[in-house]
Amino acid sequence: MSSSLHPADADSSFTLLEGRYLGLRPKQGRPKWLKLKTKSGKVKVRIPKPMRSWIAAELEPDALIQVWAKAKKKTYKAVQVIPTGGAAAIAPPPVKTEPMVHTLKVCMKGSCRKRGSGDVCRALEAARDQHPEGDAIRIEKTGCLKCCKKGPNVCVLPEKKLLHQVEVEQAERILAAY
The missing domain is CATH 2.40.50.140 (Nucleic acid-binding proteins)
Incomplete structure (x- = not known):
C-alpha cells in the first residue's frame, strides 16, 4: 500500500x-x-x-x-x-508560530475601582515583571465589564474568561495559569 x-x-x-x-x-x-x-x-x-x-x-x-x-x-x-514544468508545488509560506499573548483587562470603573481594582492592577503588573514569561502577558486598564456587583473584575483574553472578586493576593496565581 x-x-x-x-x-x-x-x-x-x-x-x-x-x-x-x-x-x-x-x-x-x-x-x-x-x-x-x-x-x-x-x-x-x-x-x-x-x-x-x-x-x-x-x-x-x-x-x-x-x-x-x-x-x-x-x-x-x-x-x-x-x-507542470517539473517545478515544486507552490505551497503556502510556513506560518511563524508566535507565542500567544494573553491580555488581562482590569476594570477601572465605578464599584470595581472602589473595591480595589487599582491595587489589583498594580499587583498583576508586579507579578508579571517577576514572571518568567512576562513578555507573553499584557495588562490593560479598561472600562466597565458589566459585572459591577462582583468586582473587581479581570477579563482574560483570548479566552474571554471573566474573573470576579479578584484580590491582590491572587495576582501570582492568575499569572501562573497563563
Whole structure:
C-alpha cells in the first residue's frame, strides 16, 4: 500500500484541473481568483490567502499548471497549485508560530475601582515583571465589564474568561495559569 501526497487521496471531493494559467482576477483590487484555461474552457479558482502572493510571484501567465481544488457550488477552491514544468508545488509560506499573548483587562470603573481594582492592577503588573514569561502577558486598564456587583473584575483574553472578586493576593496565581 503506497501513500500519496495528493489531496485527492484523502477526500474524493477534490478535483484535478490542468491547463494554462491566465493570471489572477482581482476583486476590488485584491487578487482572489486564479484564471485557468482548460480543455473544457475557462475556469476560475478561488485562492486561499496564504497562496495568493506566492502565485503572483512565481507563476508566469500562459504557464502550464495543475490545480488540486475542492469543488464548491459553482466554483472551485484551490488546495494546491503545481507548475507542470517539473517545478515544486507552490505551497503556502510556513506560518511563524508566535507565542500567544494573553491580555488581562482590569476594570477601572465605578464599584470595581472602589473595591480595589487599582491595587489589583498594580499587583498583576508586579507579578508579571517577576514572571518568567512576562513578555507573553499584557495588562490593560479598561472600562466597565458589566459585572459591577462582583468586582473587581479581570477579563482574560483570548479566552474571554471573566474573573470576579479578584484580590491582590491572587495576582501570582492568575499569572501562573497563563
